[in-house]
Amino acid sequence: MKQKNISLTRYLVEQQRVDGLIPGQLRLLLEVVARACKRIALAVNKGELGEVMGSAGTENIQGEVQKKLDIIANETLIEANEWGGHLAAMASEEMEGIYLVPNRYPLGEYLLMFDPLDGSSNIDVNVSIGTIFSVLKKPEGHPGVTEDDFMQPGNQQVAAGYCIYGPQTTLVLTVGDGVAMFTLDREQGSFVLTRENVRIPEDTKEFAINMSNMRHWDEPVKRYIDECLQGKEGPRGKDFNMRWIASMVSDVHRILCRGGVFMYPWDKREPNKPGKLRLMYEANPMGWLVEQAGGAATNGRQRILDIQPTQLHERVSVILGSKNEVERVTSYHSGT
Ligand code: AHM
Numbered sequence: 506m507k508q509k510n511i512s513l514t515r516y517l518v519e520q521q522r523v524d525g526l527i528p529g530q531l532r533l534l535l536e537v538v539a540r541a542c543k544r545i546a547l548a549v550n551k552g553e554l555g556e557v558m559g560s561a562g563t564e565n566i567q568g569e570v571q572k573k574l575d576i577i578a579n580e581t582l583i584e585a586n587e588w589g590g591h592l593a594a595m596a597s598e599e600m601e602g603i604y605l606v607p608n609r610y611p612l613g614e615y616l617l618m619f620d621p622l623d624g625s626s627n628i629d630v631n632v633s634i635g636t637i638f639s640v641l642k643k644p645e646g647h648p649g650v651t652e653d654d655f656m657q658p659g660n661q662q663v664a665a666g667y668c669i670y671g672p673q674t675t676l677v678l679t680v681g682d683g684v685a686m687f688t689l690d691r692e693q694g695s696f697v698l699t700r701e702n703v704r705i706p707e708d709t710k711e712f713a714i715n716m717s718n719m720r721h722w723d724e725p726v727k728r729y730i731d732e733c734l735q736g737k738e739g740p741r742g743k744d745f746n747m748r749w750i751a752s753m754v755s756d757v758h759r760i761l762c763r764g765g766v767f768m769y770p771w772d773k774r775e776p777n778k779p780g781k782l783r784l785m786y787e788a789n790p791m792g793w794l795v796e797q798a799g800g801a802a803t804n805g806r807q808r809i810l811d812i813q814p815t816q817l818h819e820r821v822s823v824i825l826g827s828k829n830e831v832e833r834v835t836s837y838h839s840g841t
Pocket residue numbers: 569598620622623624625626715751752753754769782
């Protein structure tokens with residue numbers, strides 16, 4: 506499907522000019538995020554050769570130990586984005602509160618949220634990791650920015666995507682017009698369009714879940730996986746395959762490329778939390794990408810994109826991927 510060397514810049518200019526889909530400020534924002542991802546890719550690739558591996562000896566707001574690369578990626582995204590005049594504020598998995606654009610820079614219309622380095626347990630073992638981002642418009646009608654401005658459901662996103670740092674560095678993007686993938690051409694130093702109109706097959710024989718948590722799951726999830734495991738002899742009448750990379754970016758990327766269902770459900774280990782993954786900068790952007798590619802994303806009871814957030818670091822149960830499988834797991838939750 507490779508087209509004639511269309512760079513990310515050209516793709517965005519055409520989205521702005523021809524299709525009128527994105528305003529100039531949003532185009533700049535996406536270019537700046539992509540530039541930051543290129544820098545993060547360089548740091549990731551250095552590995553042991555750079556001062557980037559291992560723990561930073563600090564904890565983030567979620568009580569997770571931060572890796573050096575978590576902090577480097579967070580700082581890279583902030584430094585790249587704060588001066589351009591396209592943003593009002595940012596929020597990140599690695600920062601407790603929102604980050605206001607410093608007074609010395611003009612204030613823009615957008616709010617940017619990110620998980621700067623998702624799958625960080627994979628950094629030190631040289632397995633694919635990524636940056637996830639979500640963009641909202643700052644509500645109008647009042648000056649300044651507060652955390653409340655971020656409390657918008659995922660269906661209000663104006664852009665979302667991720668960059669995967671794997672065998673290739675690939676930026677995956679939606680602005681509400683399908684999903685496009687751009688591979689980093691290191692010689693050219695730019696992201697080049699390599700796939701457009703990505704579609705997730707509606708059916709699949711592949712599931713992704715951390716099976717070691719099986720004893721903690723709720724009945725509907727147990728039932729679904731149990732039926733998959735019975736294979737040809739069971740009610741599904743087909744054999745299933747399992748993959749779990751423990752890096753949501755990589756698992757979702759595989760699903761966008763060849764289908765599958767990904768689950769990180771609520772479980773009994775922390776019964777008061779709805780799940781492990783974060784709504785605003787993990788589930789919402791991934792949920793929108795998956796929907797834009799013809800898949801589905803729910804928390805078992807509700808479409809992820811319709812959840813009204815109440816906290817920046819809110820957690821959520823996640824079931825996403827091939828439409829028919831997501832609908833099946835969701836129906837098991839409602840007992841149908
Ligand atoms: P992180 O954002 O701190 O890296 O955590 C999120 C990651 C996801 O990428 C992945 O799906 C999940 O945590 C893996 O969790 P587990 O180690 O419990 O399997």
